[in-house]
Amino acid sequence: MADDHNAFITEATIDGDADADGPLADKTVAVKDNISTDGIRTTCGSEMLADYVPPYSATVVERLTEAGATVVGKTNMDEFGMGTTTETSAFGPTRNPADPERVPGGSSGGSAAAVAAGEADVALGSDTGGSVRCPAAFCGVVGIKPTYGLVSRYGLIAYANSLEQIGPIAGTVEEAAAALDVIAGPDPNDGTTRDLADVEGADPDASYAAAADGDVDGLTVGIPTELFDGADERVVETVEAAIADLEAQGAETTEISLPSVEHAVQAYYVIAMAEASSNLARFDGVRYGHRSESDGNWNESFAETREAFGPEVKRRILLGTYALSAGYHDKYYEKAQDARAWVRQDFDEAFEDVDVIASPTMPVLPFELGESLDDPLRMYLADANTTPVNLANLPAVSVPAGEADGLPVGLQLVGPKFGERTVIRAASAVEGR
Template sequence: MNDILLKSATELADLLVTGELTSVELTTLSLERIKKFNPTINAFLHVDEEGALATAAEIDARRAAGEKLGRLAGIPIAIKDNIVIEGMPTTCGSKMLDGWLPPYNATVIQRIRDAGMPIVGKTNMDEFAMGSSTEFSAFGPTKNPWDTDRIPGGSGGGSAAAVAAYMVPLALGSDTGGSIRQPGSVTGTVGVKPTYGAVSRYGLIAMASSLDQIGPVTRTVADAAALQEVIAGHDELDSTSLPNPVQKLEELVNAAGDVKGLKIGIVEQLSGEGFDKGVSEQFDATIARLEEAGAEVVTVSCPSFDYALSAYYLIMPAEVSSNMARFDGMRFGLRAEPTEGPVTAERVMAESRGQGFGDEVKRRIILGTHVLSTGNYDAYYGAAQKVRTLVQRDLEEAFAKVDVLVTPTSPTVAFKFGEKVDDPMAMYLNDLATIPANLAGIPGMSVPCGLSQGLPVGFQVLAPTYRDDLMYEVAAAVEAGAGNVPGSCPAVEWENN
């Protein structure tokens, strides 16, 4: 394997500045690796070789002319297939949108283009971001580069696998209940859900609007910091966008390392029982390293977390039911007409949605429609929103006592394909530790902390709203203490097999 691809995005950016590497050379290496290994991994649904190389050549020319460029100019990036790019196929992993070419760019895409980053393609995902394993894509599952018999997490398994397999140094994902962080945990990558509203959602095809958040997928905390600086900032096109200035996160990460005086809280409800032994051992070892570095570690209780998973799986399907209503064969998406009988609006909708949506999407639409129906709204959806408020209050009280909260990111390491696909409840439990951050809108990050059964384990850092900087500071200390993940992803050696 070319050693260039093993370097972090920030290391590559430095090589581009010094002239030791060109963007065309780097992008070509990335595209060649995608071409060679994507048939095995299925991380990409679409590759834009021509467009990526054209951007790379433009950046090289501008750099040669002495133009001042952004920090990540010339670094290739992959985009989860629910973020729209003008003229590039966007499917959300669904037959419903197969072949659709968006007429506009998402705000994050415009910012990436303005930063001069070549977009190499769109990555695979669970259909409309509904899943925890990327087994629910209409275009086949993505495989985990650590073990191709295992899942890469979901819904953003394609972005995580692409970064873990050294196909690209950077990717974007979306996180509704853990869809960046859980794939990060099981693929040994860094996955970040910024504070809700810190990154514009304009151009993200909505799953559950009050929970969705775009964020970075990288191999190092510094890379995530640099990428978040590119995509963050207020956007007038997104009514939930925060007016806060963009934080200088990479600078903070590079200066981080001293956690003396920081108070770190272990969430009582998200540790111990329900987590694999190996996951708990790596979590405990990471806590011990933080204590050795001078952090004060205490246990805090968030009683409402016992009900967070149930509340999420009522609020999220309700919003899914509303957001998916537009895909009816008449306004948006696949149109399928009945083969027999009259062609009525009702029958066209039924046929289109029946053919266009997969089982998991249908399951969530049905559940969401049920909880919003007359007679059930207060009992289910209304009660779930009350639990959401309790989660927010518990977190406020916890952050009054500690600087950050920490948990294992996922209860298990990557499981094998088919192991949970027929058991929705077992699948939903993968989001146990990640969901509270989405319900409360706080930032969360998964950073690799070790191995269990030869597979990556993720350590989650949660910080108060607007304190993404504090989250990055602690995550950098975790990364430094772990020496990144001990061992190397087998993807490094694929060329030799």
């Protein structure tokens, strides 16, 4: 298999169960390289883990292979999931199959590129602040970010635990939903997973794939002005055309306001960086990962070992440490948690009146390679529409809305907690138009 887009860090096969039948039997699946695979190196796109070989597989990998899917490789990603372009990978950038001079989005850029280039039927990404939806939008494929607690994170190498979920990427809504059917469900190895039997109003036996029926007659779609203001005009036009098509199919639209989301991206970065600064302390060079040749004491050796992190990872560890340090904790971290609660309230109130909330997935068209790498703040602000969803623990889909200047544009549909079937149904109407 020619990997023209540098979508894979490692090409390796884990055979699926040959006796399985169902929608994933005989399908190929590409797995983001922060999801553990027994016996196959799992690098997180980092020098730190360039030679790390997990002794076990993540729950999601076990479930996919049991359902008959064959893993074909581990996909490129921003280092530890920290980036919006897949350019912070220690293994070089991935190119966007829609335009090789542009980024595929991130951080699950290799997964979206592998699907868009036809190198895998389905891929797994992880979404901490948009890392499934952004590359899906930039590469012109479908990505689902599940409700927090729907999919097990066991075997996912942590970046910001309170925000992240593993989610599927595929060429169609139905294929992505079929993969979600397989990976969703409680896992004794992840205490944050929920059993839908215990969730009011949820049906543990309902199929996500079956919800991709394109029936939006009577569906109410909320249009939050805050997530359109400031977006590239070409993106807005494309997304509005897709929403008009939903109306033509019987959906009703109504303008809503989510004032809290104006602060979401800042709150997201404070919380994600704070969690990262703690999580990445595990890379001490003793139990796994790179170890410096230092002959200094523990602190010196630890600090030198961590020179192996790339600049974006160091930046986030330092800013996270800063935001948690005495004197700044209340100013940054506490306020960010207030903002998170406010975002959640805003969405809860909105869902009293609407079934789904629609917006551009990304406020911009795919960046050119190298364009945003030296301007981290610009890269962070591109996550303005995706990060509110993670702060509120909600499900969302990015579905292709069309093209602008020959580049893919994604429409994001957000639903209430465990409302995956509703967003999948709405997304299938977008692609079916």
